[in-house]
Amino acid sequence: MRTLKGLLPLLCGAVVAAVLIGATQPPERAEAHPLGNFSVNRLVIVDLDGQGLITLRYVVDMAEIPTFQKLNEIDINGDGFVSATEETAYLGAAAEELIDGLVLEIDGLRLALTAEATEMELLEGQGGLQTLRTVIDARGALPDGWQAGVAATLRDENYGGEPGWRQVVVRPGAEVGLTGGDAVTVDVTAELTAYPENLLKSPPRTSEANFAFSAGSMTAAPAAISQEAPTVSRDAAGKTLGRFASIVSRENVTPGLVLLGLLLAAGWGAMHALGPGHGKTVVAAYLVGEHGRPRHAVYLGLIVTATHTLSVFVLGAIAIFAANVLSADDVYYWLSLASGVLVALLGGCLLVTRLRRLRARRHEAVAQQPDDHEHDHHSHGNHGHDHAHDILHGDDHGHAHVPPAPGWRGLVALGVSGGLVPCPTALVVMLGAIAIDRTIYGMVLVTAFSVGLAGVLTAIGLLMVYGQHMLAGSRARSLLDTKLARGMMTVSPVLSAVAILGLGLVLASRATL
Numbered sequence: 001m002r003t004l005k006g007l008l009p010l011l012c013g014a015v016v017a018a019v020l021i022g023a024t025q026p027p028e029r030a031e032a033h034p035l036g037n038f039s040v041n042r043l044v045i046v047d048l049d050g051q052g053l054i055t056l057r058y059v060v061d062m063a064e065i066p067t068f069q070k071l072n073e074i075d076i077n078g079d080g081f082v083s084a085t086e087e088t089a090y091l092g093a094a095a096e097e098l099i100d101g102l103v104l105e106i107d108g109l110r111l112a113l114t115a116e117a118t119e120m121e122l123l124e125g126q127g128g129l130q131t132l133r134t135v136i137d138a139r140g141a142l143p144d145g146w147q148a149g150v151a152a153t154l155r156d157e158n159y160g161g162e163p164g165w166r167q168v169v170v171r172p173g174a175e176v177g178l179t180g181g182d183a184v185t186v187d188v189t190a191e192l193t194a195y196p197e198n199l200l201k202s203p204p205r206t207s208e209a210n211f212a213f214s215a216g217s218m219t220a221a222p223a224a225i226s227q228e229a230p231t232v233s234r235d236a237a238g239k240t241l242g243r244f245a246s247i248v249s250r251e252n253v254t255p256g257l258v259l260l261g262l263l264l265a266a267g268w269g270a271m272h273a274l275g276p277g278h279g280k281t282v283v284a285a286y287l288v289g290e291h292g293r294p295r296h297a298v299y300l301g302l303i304v305t306a307t308h309t310l311s312v313f314v315l316g317a318i319a320i321f322a323a324n325v326l327s328a329d330d331v332y333y334w335l336s337l338a339s340g341v342l343v344a345l346l347g348g349c350l351l352v353t354r355l356r357r358l359r360a361r362r363h364e365a366v367a368q369q370p371d372d373h374e375h376d377h378h379s380h381g382n383h384g385h386d387h388a389h390d391i392l393h394g395d396d397h398g399h400a401h402v403p404p405a406p407g408w409r410g411l412v413a414l415g416v417s418g419g420l421v422p423c424p425t426a427l428v429v430m431l432g433a434i435a436i437d438r439t440i441y442g443m444v445l446v447t448a449f450s451v452g453l454a455g456v457l458t459a460i461g462l463l464m465v466y467g468q469h470m471l472a473g474s475r476a477r478s479l480l481d482t483k484l485a486r487g488m489m490t491v492s493p494v495l496s497a498v499a500i501l502g503l504g505l506v507l508a509s510r511a512t513l
Contacts, residue, residue, distance in 0.1 A: 033063035033131060034195045035203060037424040038329045039164030040066050043192050044102065044156055046168070046183075048213055050175030052146070056113065056138045056154075058098060061192040064129040065424070066162070066329065067122075068431050069319055071130070080435070082122065091118040095136050101158035106143055107150050113138040126425070128432035133192070149179060149214035156207045162329050165192065168209035181211030258441070262448045265429075269452025272423055282343055282500050283461050286350075286414055296411060297461030303415025304454040305447075311335060312422040312446045316430040335421050337508055342417040344504025346410060350497035358494060417504075418457060419450065426450075
């Protein structure tokens with residue numbers, strides 16, 4: 001016990017130092033791509049020229065992780081470079097596939113589209129990785145009589161539900177007027193090169209738009225996204241690399257730089273854990289409700305470290321070896337959902353167990369009530385005092401209602417749920433290291449990142465455990481030795497189980513959004 005008590009200030013100091021180290025030179029953005037490392041951003045621009053033709057410009061802007069997977073297909077010979085021949089082959093196949101996924105219907109009939117021009121561009125991304133921007137121009141002939149007015153629908157059926165910007169923009173020409181529909185008429189992203197900062201957290205996800213048009217100048221006014229908000233430049237964001245992600249791609253790696261990288265990685269992990277989520281509330285509720293001990297907080301930290309490190313390694317392996325079978329984003333989605341479901345199941349099991357304990361405790365209290373009223377009044381105060389003492393200390397005096405120490409099943413479930421969802425930045429570091437043949441260095445950095453993340457959760461757990469012990473002191477116990485306080489202490493394990501169940505449901509629901 002003394003050893004673990006001495007560990008608390010050391011661990012808290014290490015976490016604080018790691019956070020300070022990670023914050024010494026913070027990046028302008030934690031993610032290179034404004035919409036996130038997993039995003040696949042799409043924009044369809046429909047131009048009506050008034051000459052009987054309809055022109056589509058389809059822009060696809062892939063972030064680092066989907067680009068990494070796509071490059072495995074483009075780089076046919078695997079030499080790490082995209083040659084002119086490989087680029088031509090990719091654009092030819094991409095144009096056919098992507099145009100086929102754009103369904104344009106005029107008065108209910110699908111319009112045939114033909115690719116006119118294609119281009120691709122690889123941009124600098126986070127952690128030494130690249131991002132891919134593909135542009136395809138296509139054209140189709142409008143049916144006779146369109147001048148009198150037609151109704152059109154455009155659906156983008158490519159890429160499924162990947163996260164990112166999805167939008168359809170319809171721009172009428174000088175001799176064409178929009179007469180109705182829900183399509184916006186202004187592109188506020190400069191063809192996915194600059195994103196409005198106020199929409200980064202909730203980008204449009206429109207894969208279908210309806211619009212009606214005819215010859216003339218009458219134009220309806222569909223709702224357009226405000227252009228007043230500042231934008232984040234796509235190129236600037238790609239060149240502004242996080243310190244953690246960029247450390248792996250530094251040239252002339254020296255022992256000093258390796259040590260700095262490990263400290264920086266641990267600091268980034270600690271800062272990442274201090275952000276929203278990551279199980280801090282669940283850890284606190286679990287250890288308090290289960291009367292956890294210091295060693296249980298340490299065990300949780302070790303399990304979180306191992307799980308998070310392994311999840312990054314596994315997702316990295318999938319991105320490299322199973323790109324044609326599994327999407328890294330799909331795996332990330334299922335891991336996020338599994339984490340929430342696991343927490344919810346843990347909370348549900350704890351709720352059932354603690355309700356049974358509470359019921360057993362009440363039955364025991366009723367059975368132990370003395371027949372003599374005066375003796376009952378005299379013993380009630382002592383029993384309440386002793387019972388508050390038992391709850392605060394967690395001492396087992398043979399009472400059925402005293403909860404046992406946390407079991408391994410609960411600890412493992414909580415630790416796995418806390419580390420199951422890999423940080424996208426850590427995954428970028430892993431893939432970037434592999435791309436430049438520094439796999440071992442990348443694995444070590446990811447492990448240090450996981451240690452920093454778990455260190456915060458461990459420190460929070462230790463603070464909760466020792467805080468609970470402090471409440472067992474004589475002064476705190478005297479303050480809590482009231483009817484209301486004893487009642488709150490009695491139901492607190494049940495309330496903490498409800499909190500864990502609720503947080504698990506929230507995490508699971510967020511994963512599906």
